[in-house]
Amino acid sequence: IATDMIVDANVTTAKINDNAITLAKMASGTDGNIISYDASGDPVAVATGSAGQVLTSAGTGAPPTFAAAAAGGSWVKISTVTASNTSRISFDNLASTYQMYAIKGTQIKPATSGVTFNMNFGSGGGTYAANKTSLYWMWYNNEGDNDPGADKSASYSIGNNTGDQVIGYGLSNHGTYGKAGTLQVILGGLGQNSNYGSFTANYNYFGANNYNYATNVTGQIQTTADSVTFVMSSGNIETGKFTLYGIDQ
Numbered sequence: 001i002a003t004d005m006i007v008d009a010n011v012t013t014a015k016i017n018d019n020a021i022t023l024a025k026m027a028s029g030t031d032g033n034i035i036s037y038d039a040s041g042d043p044v045a046v047a048t049g050s051a052g053q054v055l056t057s058a059g060t061g062a063p064p065t066f067a068a069a070a071a072g073g074s075w076v077k078i079s080t081v082t083a084s085n086t087s088r089i090s091f092d093n094l095a096s097t098y099q100m101y102a103i104k105g106t107q108i109k110p111a112t113s114g115v116t117f118n119m120n121f122g123s124g125g126g127t128y129a130a131n132k133t134s135l136y137w138m139w140y141n142n143e144g145d146n147d148p149g150a151d152k153s154a155s156y157s158i159g160n161n162t163g164d165q166v167i168g169y170g171l172s173n174h175g176t177y178g179k180a181g182t183l184q185v186i187l188g189g190l191g192q193n194s195n196y197g198s199f200t201a202n203y204n205y206f207g208a209n210n211y212n213y214a215t216n217v218t219g220q221i222q223t224t225a226d227s228v229t230f231v232m233s234s235g236n237i238e239t240g241k242f243t244l245y246g247i248d249q
Contacts, residue, residue: 029045030048033048047065073249074248077243077245078245080241080244081242082241083239084238086240088229089230089242090125090229091228092122093191094191094226094227095191096193097191099188099189099247100186100249101244101247103242104182104183104242104245105243108171108178108181108239109171109178109239110237116171117233121190121197121199121228121229123223123224123226124227129162130225132158132165133220134199134218135157135217136156137150137215138151138213138214143211143212167230168213170207170208172207181204182203183204183242185199185200187199193224196220197220199218200218201215201216202215203217
């Protein structure tokens with residue numbers, strides 16, 4: 001039987017092999033269109049969107065459409081620095097692109113047990129001695145669960161001082177990552193060429209004295225700053241991962 005004598009109605013789905021229809025056999029369309037289905041269940045082409053738009057559901061009974069992404073903030077990963085017996089970790093010359101930055105830290109282990117973990121700020125990198133005023137809070141409990149408490153520290157709170165800001169004290173270097181916890185720092189106003197940037201640091205870690213600590217340090221930077229650094233009070237940062245994010249608001 002010649003193919004030109006086959007009635008179209010006799011070419012049923014069952015007579016077409018699976019995966020037999022190649023891209024070359026599909027009808028041409030418009031660049032960027034996506035195939036979907038309409039309310040009747042028939043195939044329909046979703047019109048091409050604009051750059052930066054996202055595919056958005058139109059709900060039951062209508063094909064999706066491309067639309068602008070919903071408003072809201074997002075975290076943009078900028079860089080990750082991994083410590084390997086490193087003297088300090090720094091993020092310098094932060095651009096004015098973001099009014100807020102965040103730093104996430106994990107697996108932070110000092111080379112020397114019992115040291116404090118410190119943070120400071122500067123402009124242009126290299127020198128980190130910005131005036132700042134802060135308040136240091138800590139929550140704690142030992143592994144015997146018999147000494148839970150909370151307190152502020154006058155020693156680690158700073159009043160218009162250029163010294164390093166303590167984030168955590170009495171760190172342990174035991175184990176692969178020194179019983180390390182997690183660090184999160186939120187920075188506001190760095191790189192904006194104005195005084196009074198702000199910082200909030202939260203650090204959860206297990207100390208060398210077998211206490212678990214959760215510290216919170218908040219403060220204001222009383223000078224222009226675009227750089228931040230992390231350093232131990234003695235010895236190097238043996239291990240640790242630090243990731244910098246820019247925050248779109």
